[in-house]
Amino acid sequence: MTEPSDILRLERVTKRFPGVLALDAASVTFRAGEVHVLLGENGAGKSTLISILSGAAQATSGRVILNGEECRFASVAEASRAGISAVYQEFSLVSELTVTENIFLGRERRGRFGLDRAGMRQAAARILEDLDFRLDPEARVATLSRAQQQMVEIAKGYRDDQKVVIFDEPTASLSTSESEKLFHLIDRLRARGIAIVYITHRMAELHRLADRVTVMRDGKIVGTLDHAETSEDELIRMMAGRDVQALFPDIPPPSDPAEAPVLSVDGLGGRGFSDITFRVGAGEIVGLAGLVGCGKSDVGRCIAGLERVRHGRISLNGRDVAGLSIRKRMREGVYYLPSDRKAEGLILTQGARFNISIRSGNGAGAGSYGVVSRREEARKAQEVAERVDLRPLDIERNMILFSGGNQQKVLFAKAIAGDLKLLILDEPTVGVDVNARAAIYRLVADLAARGVAVLMISSDLTEILNLCSRVHVMCEGRVAGPLAGEEINENKILERMFA
Amino acid sequence: MRTETRNAVLATGKAGPMAWLKKIFLKVGVLPFLMVVCLLIFGFLSDHFLSTRNLLNVARQSSYLVIASLAQFMVLLVAGIDLSVGTIIAVASVSGAITMTGILSVAPDAVALALVLGILAGLLAGTVLGMINGIGVAVFQVQPFMMTLSMTSIGFGLALFATSGTPVTGLPASLGNVLGYGVLFGIPLPIWVALTLAAGLAFLLGRTGFGRHLYAIGGNVKAARLSGIDTGRLTFLAYAIGGTLAGVTGVMLTARMMSGEANVGATMPLETIAACVIGGASLSGGAGSVTGVILGALFISLVQNGMNLAQVDSYLQLVVIGLILIFAVIADNFRSRLLNPRG
Numbered sequence: 097m098t099e100p101s102d103i104l105r106l107e108r109v110t111k112r113f114p115g116v117l118a119l120d121a122a123s124v125t126f127r128a129g130e131v132h133v134l135l136g137e138n139g140a141g142k143s144t145l146i147s148i149l150s151g152a153a154q155a156t157s158g159r160v161i162l163n164g165e166e167c168r169f170a171s172v173a174e175a176s177r178a179g180i181s182a183v184y185q186e187f188s189l190v191s192e193l194t195v196t197e198n199i200f201l202g203r204e205r206r207g208r209f210g211l212d213r214a215g216m217r218q219a220a221a222r223i224l225e226d227l228d229f230r231l232d233p234e235a236r237v238a239t240l241s242r243a244q245q246q247m248v249e250i251a252k253g254y255r256d257d258q259k260v261v262i263f264d265e266p267t268a269s270l271s272t273s274e275s276e277k278l279f280h281l282i283d284r285l286r287a288r289g290i291a292i293v294y295i296t297h298r299m300a301e302l303h304r305l306a307d308r309v310t311v312m313r314d315g316k317i318v319g320t321l322d323h324a325e326t327s328e329d330e331l332i333r334m335m336a337g338r339d340v341q342a343l344f345p346d347i348p349p350p351s352d353p354a355e356a357p358v359l360s361v362d363g364l365g366g367r368g369f370s371d372i373t374f375r376v377g378a379g380e381i382v383g384l385a386g387l388v389g390c391g392k393s394d395v396g397r398c399i400a401g402l403e404r405v406r407h408g409r410i411s412l413n414g415r416d417v418a419g420l421s422i423r424k425r426m427r428e429g430v431y432y433l434p435s436d437r438k439a440e441g442l443i444l445t446q447g448a449r450f451n452i453s454i455r456s457g458n459g460a461g462a463g464s465y466g467v468v469s470r471r472e473e474a475r476k477a478q479e480v481a482e483r484v485d486l487r488p489l490d491i492e493r494n495m496i497l498f499s500g501g502n503q504q505k506v507l508f509a510k511a512i513a514g515d516l517k518l519l520i521l522d523e524p525t526v527g528v529d530v531n532a533r534a535a536i537y538r539l540v541a542d543l544a545a546r547g548v549a550v551l552m553i554s555s556d557l558t559e560i561l562n563l564c565s566r567v568h569v570m571c572e573g574r575v576a577g578p579l580a581g582e583e584i585n586e587n588k589i590l591e592r593m594f595a
Numbered sequence: 596m597r598t599e600t601r602n603a604v605l606a607t608g609k610a611g612p613m614a615w616l617k618k619i620f621l622k623v624g625v626l627p628f629l630m631v632v633c634l635l636i637f638g639f640l641s642d643h644f645l646s647t648r649n650l651l652n653v654a655r656q657s658s659y660l661v662i663a664s665l666a667q668f669m670v671l672l673v674a675g676i677d678l679s680v681g682t683i684i685a686v687a688s689v690s691g692a693i694t695m696t697g698i699l700s701v702a703p704d705a706v707a708l709a710l711v712l713g714i715l716a717g718l719l720a721g722t723v724l725g726m727i728n729g730i731g732v733a734v735f736q737v738q739p740f741m742m743t744l745s746m747t748s749i750g751f752g753l754a755l756f757a758t759s760g761t762p763v764t765g766l767p768a769s770l771g772n773v774l775g776y777g778v779l780f781g782i783p784l785p786i787w788v789a790l791t792l793a794a795g796l797a798f799l800l801g802r803t804g805f806g807r808h809l810y811a812i813g814g815n816v817k818a819a820r821l822s823g824i825d826t827g828r829l830t831f832l833a834y835a836i837g838g839t840l841a842g843v844t845g846v847m848l849t850a851r852m853m854s855g856e857a858n859v860g861a862t863m864p865l866e867t868i869a870a871c872v873i874g875g876a877s878l879s880g881g882a883g884s885v886t887g888v889i890l891g892a893l894f895i896s897l898v899q900n901g902m903n904l905a906q907v908d909s910y911l912q913l914v915v916i917g918l919i920l921i922f923a924v925i926a927d928n929f930r931s932r933l934l935n936p937r938g
Contacts, residue, residue: 124784400821421825423823426822426823427823432821434821440815440817441817441818443810443814443815443819443881444815445815445882446719450810450811451818453807454808454811455822455823456806456822456823461807462803462804462807463804464804465803466804467804468803468807472801525691
């Protein structure tokens with residue numbers, strides 16, 4: 097490997113929004129042929145930093161130096177011409193058009209008779225070949241996998257003299273195997289001498305990719321470290337300003353499994369899974385681990401009443417609930433917390449009180465069709481919001497104004513605003529910052545201590561390992577028997593994930 | 596972070612008149628400004644415009660639009676749209692009129708019976724069409740736009756077929772005397788009907804779980820479902836209630852015109868949508884209030900009345916209403932951008 101060369105330097109870059117200092121004198125250097133991971137909680141300033149780099153926003157003060165020359169990008173197009181492009185989690189592709197058409201969208205080449213289709217196809221094929229992406233330039237984007245679409249997204253902004261590619265949480269919606277493909281692709285870009293700026297929350301990705309890591313907090317850069325010389329504990333401490341051990345609460349020993357379980361699932365089958373059998377006792381946290389797409393989420397949704405039962409039984413305290421509607425199951429105390437809180441969990445246009453109130457079975461709120469007493473509704477919302485430590489503790493505040501972690505807390509508040517016997521958590525800490533994660537884990541432990549049976553569906557091994565007293569691992573729609581006590585370790589779980 | 600920005604925008608520092616106006620705009624929207632402009636222009640153009648007599652007249656005229664706009668609002672609330680609201684009004688009008696004349700032709704003395712059954716027939720027709728819209732949208736997942744557009748054709752066709760395209764006349768005089776021109780405590784009866792329905796709906800939407808659930812469905816139908824709300828049934832009910840309210844409008848208009856007509860309500864889709872949007876309802880659902888919708892409908896009626904007094908050509912009036920709707924939507928988009936500068 098040649099000597100790393102500084103290609104892009106930020107000097108005391110500051111971005112001020114009305115009333116907010118989003119980026120505070122940030123200085124950092126990106127080197128050619130290096131993956132530079134930006135780490136930080138939500139709101140730490142990562143997004144602001146990359147929008148300045150990619151021309152989507154302009155710095156209030158400070159200097160951006162590319163290849164020794166100071167530059168200011170007035171637009172994304174300008175940054176792209178200078179060789180800096182960004183790939184976001186949401187793709188900017190038109191799914192009904194072909195790969196070629198997407199690559200040249202907005203900068204189509206004209207021939208003598210309208211568009212120069214052949215010329216564009218050849219140019220696209222050359223870019224794809226150049227990047228070593230095996231894609232058919234004539235394929236419609238809608239027919240491609242997420243990982244392949246990401247390749248198109250990268251090819252779209254790519255130029256011969258590309259210097260920097262920025263990835264903003266690119267794996268958020270990718271499966272594990274798709275993510276692995278993306279990592280290979282990033283390896284190739286790195287080998288070509290391109291500087292990669294990579295934003296992620298996930299430690300595993302950091303270890304897989306990072307050459308250097310920059311940690312941000314509250315709009316400031318806490319420090320830049322060589323990946324080889326740092327540890328996960330140190331990074332989390334830098335990010336959160338506190339220790340990792342504090343992340344997970346002490347979980348009291350689980351109740352005697354011989355006791356009648358709150359939930360027992362026997363030979364359950366539905367779309368994407370079959371023959372699922374397991375139990376969850378009162379006060380117990382049972383993990384359901386597995387790769388993305390293994391069917392673990394479908395099992396949770398089926399128990400909640402969102403997916404049809406094809407065969408088998410779902411018993412709640414000995415009573416078969418498989419035939420009941422979501423509404424009735426919720427009144428029996430089953431509550432499902434979805435993985436995508438914005439799409440399925442919250443009504444973002446309303447406030448916290450409203451969201452808590454509408455939960456079926458919330459007797460003080462709008463849990464039924466009848467007249468709602470505003471005072472009772474607010475009292476209940478206030479009570480549960482205090483219990484989940486909502487910040488700021490303002491139940492009338494609009495949901496979009498809360499941070500990701502506090503939005504998640506509102507969902508917990510909603511869950512406990514009615515009868516709760518079985519809580520099904522589906523990826524409860526996705527897109528949530530470290531401090532809110534700790535708060536959510538405390539909440540889960542607290543609920544379990546009060547006798548709620550918790551089914552924790554998660555792709556995050558750390559939380560499975562640290563919270564669950566028993567773990568079932570799913571693989572291709574089947575579940576493997578429970579691991580308990582000493583058996584709950586990374587190797588055993590991974591072994592079963594790929595069984 | 597966002598609130599600070601938002602508060603910074605709301606508290607625009609200097610207490611000058613412009614800052615004050617901006618604050619009002621951000622708080623309540625464009626309606627107050629439109630209202631003031633409209634009062635100024637027409638007050639200037641016509642001496643009669645601001646007289647008590649004329650304003651009471653506007654209130655009475657607007658009561659039909661108020662009820663129809665509430666029908667539209669029910670559907671907008673659950674993220675739908677009812678293009679067939681005018682047709683439902685027409686079908687209700689025709690059904691009511693035909694039932695009354697039918698009964699009177701068999702038993703000329705049974706006026707009371709004809710009135711009661713005629714009114715019920717009108718309400719029933721409206722409700723049934725609303726229910727069919729609701730079934731299409733909630734059960735068969737037809738897009739609200741397509742479902743109600745088709746219903747427009749179906750309803751209009753049925754109404755024309757049943758009347759052979761001519762108004763149904765020969766209705767009992769008492770219908771017009773009471774429902775059309777009746778006065779209670781010095782206030783015209785249509786205003787009482789509109790106020791009663793509005794109060795009932797305001798209570799239903801604002802104070803009951805049922806109402807909260809409708810707002811929830813419009814806000815995020817998936818989240819509503821995960822909250823245990825029976826989204827299909829409630830969407831259906833919203834359309835059904837909308838149909839009933841349109842039916843009421845149809846009956847009231849029949850009483851006023853003393854005839855059942857297939858062409859009544861042709862301008863209602865646009866006018867009701869305009870009233871709702873100007874009054875703060877969202878085309879994407881889950882937002883707005885009964886009060887806002889009433890004010891929106893009043894505004895439209897004021898403009899129409901003012902233009903009549905100023906002798907603006909009736910065809911040109913359609914142009915003005917359309918322009919106002921576009922302007923209101925633009926102003927609303929501008930407002931949300933000011934409130935969420937980075938959202």
